[in-house]
Amino acid sequence: MSDAGDEDRTPGGTLVATPPRGQLAKVLDYLGYVAKNRPLVELLDEAPRRIADCIGADVASLYLLEGDGRTLVMRGNVGLPRSAPGRVRLEVGQGITGKAVELRYPIAVDRAASHAAYQGFPELGEERFPAFLAVPVLGTSRPLGAVVVQRRGRGFTDQEVCLVTALTAPISSALRLARLLDDMRGARNRRTGGGTRKVTLPGLPLFRGRALGAVAAIRRPAVNTKETGSDEGSELLQQALDQAERRLRALADRAATLSGDEAAFIDSYLLMLQDQQLRRTAFLHIEAGASIGRALGQVARQAARAASESGDAFLVQRARDLEALCDTLLMMARPDSRATIPAKAILVGEELTIYDLFVTARAQPVGVVLSEAPRPRTKLLVQLLGVPTIADVRGAFRWMSPGDVALLDADHGLLTINPTRADIAAYRAEKRRERRSQPGRRTASS
Structure with a gap:
């Protein structure tokens, strides 16, 4: 029939x-x-x-x-x-x-x-x-x-x-x-930011899920060149060092359960924290009248110069890690409001570092978009952060501006800037279905 x-x-x-x-x-x-x-x-x-x-x-x-x-x-x-x-x-x-x-x-x-x-x-x-x-x-x-x-x-x-x-x-x-x-990605006379135009950019999913929020750039603290040292500078730095060491040990234990040997790089941060030469250098700068930011900046720059002169890839990576660690210590000791991230945002940056787990995570971001291809450690950092994330998003900085609304779909590896009302309605309907089917599960939403 x-x-x-x-x-x-x-x-x-x-x-x-x-x-x-x-x-x-x-x-x-x-x-x-x-x-x-x-x-x-x-x-x-x-x-x-x-x-x-x-x-x-x-x-x-x-x-x-x-x-x-x-x-x-x-x-x-x-x-x-x-x-x-x-x-x-x-x-x-x-x-x-x-x-x-x-x-x-x-x-x-x-x-x-x-x-x-x-x-x-x-x-x-x-x-x-x-x-x-x-x-x-x-x-x-x-x-x-x-x-x-x-x-x-x-x-x-x-x-x-x-x-x-x-x-x-x-x-x-x-x-x-x-x-x-988006054939327009190759067009000439393009202005920075997507304006109100809907643009969808592809990427590589690292941590699955979906999120809706305003775009915010990943920030780092700036050193105040006018700030001078103070009597409490050494004490504040010591407190930051102690706090960072406790949190790193807890993070290393958690990371080991997720990725085993891949978590070994976190131990390198502990070794840097415990490096007595680095500690002495920072404290000597503070005792000489430098602010915490200047003292830590000197430590990071000294390591970067030595790595650059040696040309050793390991030392270059260590210098980058040390810079991220110094930024973390600075924000713990002297929080900088200019580096504060808006709450519940979709973060956009080149890569993640230990700084983002300790400082950026305080703002409870709902998603992360990285413009660079992921390095081996990136995947573990993303797991520890635990929010929808995609990487290798080319044109991310060109097409979006801070405050733009974005819809992150890390299930398919897509970022939609200025989504339509229909896109947002579909996202929220999907979230409602998820909550009904899994009432105990937390989801990233705005």
Whole structure:
């Protein structure tokens, strides 16, 4: 029997249409869903789920092309581990998916691992779903990404390939409407800050979750050049040293339970705190009339000069760590209101340091956006901070200004600056659903 609706006549002659069933009903449901103007984050997971349902697939993924025109990133998925979106990346031409985008036509194989272009990701367990179909999502002048469907059983028929290809067309329209692939990032005459324009920037998820808040730049204390030393300077510095040592020991214990050997760098901060030569240098400067800020600044600069002259990578990193530690001690001993972060903000900076765990965290940020690619220690610092975080967000400083409202989606690795009312409403509705399903769980929200 056909899935299409049938027409029958009642005994009185009235024409009665029965609704479509089976696959046709699912396709019509999908088309009705994507036809509506929806927030991008809804589309990223819901479109793959509905496509998988239409085609009878175990896995469906939505890859989007980055602004560089070369990198494909999985932004939406159903059927693979939750950690996959934002982390699975391919170059155009790499893997079956990248090859389909490069050639701009679908590629279907019964056993993906046997294809010459196959690029496996062992952590995903994809070998369970050997039947593989990659279909490029085409824009007006270039590909926008790809839809990939996979399943355990038989391969995909020509009819199914045609169907999935047709189902990518409304995704193309939705993506262009959402301005995810922001061609304007390469435009000239761009001004700093996004104004009131909605802009979505991609990044790498480090700590999952979603958050809404005002943008605030990560700050560091400034040394007051007019400030002089005081009789209480040595006492305040000693108190800060003692407090920092206690907190570092507690932090090291906590970090060891999260990452084991990767937490070893925290011990280096303890060694610096206990370095008697560094302590003597700081106290001697204070006794000579320097302020705490000047004394700690001298310690940091001396280490930086020695590291620069040696050219040793270890000493250079140690000097950077010492600078962050000196900033931390300064804020503990002499809090600087100019370095205060607004409460419940989405923080934007190049990287995280120990300073942010001790000082920035006091403002209870709801999310973090880092412009640089993460270093090995960044992931542990993010875990310890415990808020939604994405990294490697290019153009972060160019497109946003302090005070801009931003929606951080660290589940998919996206930052939306100046989100629409619909975006905010969808975010808040999702948070309400989370609270109802997990009443004991704290969520980052504004």
